Amino acid sequence: MIFNKVLRAGFQAGLRFQSTGPQASARAATAALKESLGGFSFELTDQQKEFQEVARKFAREEIVPAAPSYDKSGEYPFPLIKRAWELGLMNGHIPEDCGGMGLGIFDACLITEELAFGCTGVQTAIEANSLGQMPVIIAGNDAQKKKYLGRMTEEPLMCAYCVTEPGAGSDVAGIKTRAVKKGDEYVVNGQKMWITNGGKANWYFLLARTDPDPKCSASKAFTGFIVEADTPGVQPGRKELNMGQRCSDTRGITFEDVRIPKENVLIGEGAGFKIAMGAFDKTRPPVAAGATGLAQRALEEATKYALERKTFGKFIAEHQAVSFLLAEMAMKVELARMAYQRAAWEVDQGRRNTYYASIAKAYAGDIANQCATDAVQIFGGNGFNSEYPVEKLMRDAKIYQIYEGTAQIQRLIISREHLGKFKQ
């Protein structure tokens, strides 16, 4: 009798938040109607759902088991990257006429979040490809696109984005790498630092100063180049040993009298700064998605643990202190997801999304760190130990507040955009 009551309660609870067949088809009809009216929707297309499914399956079945050993050894996860490449999970932005799939940023973000759930080190190695390719996609001429993007779809190659220097990170206008025109070539000298895929890339996007005049404005003084990694004079440094995302290859690179043909200049001399910054509007949403994937992982690991571990006679999830921690983690994950989805959707619609992209990246980076820390807290002593998965999440999360524009720079951008709107 009681059993029936419990079942009925369970059944009703089930009904409340799950859809029945006819209800689902009614919803689908409404969604179709809304789409035709151009209304707001959180619904993914069938294709997006399938893409997400493949990425999710790959991440959970292949990346998750392999991640701890890559983290310990720091070895570059080439087998995983090759597999992702075979499945079409990489290089999604490359236009169709270069052999790619021409995916929008939104689709790329869906995939990135799933991969990051598996391991953000692997995801960063893959994402660095998108970052390196983006200047070529937005500013390359046909010949450059066919040559440098085409080869990425023919075999699993990596590329890198070389802007940061030992003396200039946030202050991009302060970079000192010099490119001097000599005949039909540019000769480049300088030092880059913290270049993801630095030691594995087949080619680099390089930003260098072409106008030596210190009074020249940033928007005219820099030039973007495509540099083949095997050009004489390109010297990658040693692999840096970082706190987290340890399997990702990060290096300093020295450029000593490197000669770049003028055909490899993007757009023209002086256009570099705009290209470098323009790439960020398209690459910040995926980075935010990566941080969200990490936060989601932290939430799921912590939830699983909280439903297994007992203390004071109850599962720790039944203690409000813990369930409130989980609730706040859930809040943060859901909001970060909505933020990056908005930023990605805006740019796919053809609009300038700087404001939303910065918000998404800033927020996701912050909450990834908070959720990872909270996950360690929920695991207690076990969380601090390397046999459990959450300490890696905490170490991996930190960089999300630093790379692709620090948390502070994001706030600068957001305030500038926000005040700019008010002044109109």
Place this chain on the structure above:
Amino acid sequence: MHRSSEVKHLASDFNTRACECFGQPPVQPFESHCPVLTDRTVRVQLKVLKVKDGSVFFIRVKPDRTGVVTDGVKHSMNPFCEIAVEEAVKLKEKKLVKEVVAVSCGPQQVQETIRTALAMGADRGIHVEVSGKDYETLGPLQVSKIFAALAKKEQADLIILGKQAIDDDCNQTGQMTAALLDWPQGTFASEVTLEADKLKVVREIDGGLETIKINLPAVVTADLRLNTPRYATLPNIMKAKKKKITNVKPADLGVDVSSRLEVLKVDEPPQRQSGVKVETVHDLVEKLKEAGRI
């Protein structure tokens, strides 16, 4: 944990795979039988079944005891059917079959499963529309009648199905289809080789492995070790959108889908009683005697 032990108990009784659930929100499961027709022009008729996902935690018996709550439970392609699709696509890649057709019976949502089969490499799909009450009572006999009718209509030479569905474990559709068509059958296949116009099938049986040679056309049911299904790659998913899925009604095939079975009752397995630990063999014997077992 009390709940998980209850679930695992349920899971083993309903024969769903007890896998780790990463807390994904449950999605609709659909039992759709989807055979793959291939042409040898072999048309491999793939049975693609959409079943309750093996990683779902909480299966509940409906309050009216007529079945299991399926609303809101995640459905995905039956794992044995994935293996069947993979085998058919492999045969096509070896150029031993001309066309692979994926078939599924069920409501609108089974189109997703057919799309997955298309993304894995099937050439086209057939959706046999069965919905509502008919779908709830759809069982192996009706499905095999549908397949037999389709096989004749499409002139298939080979029907590959998963050996059984992981939600009802009937293990009947393949055998019934072969009987209705009067075709030879190679069930529980762990290896399939095409030799001229005969099929060599290695079957997994209780005593080990049995190798048989059967004439085409034939029905094969896939067992676990036949192959490892491939992922649908993203480019293939995009290409699959252009592949055709035709809609067919059972009536068009002259099949009556009314059930001849009536489910009297569905119950959860009895709650597992806690055991008693004993120290010595002597104690064990005593306890067994007490319980009247020996």
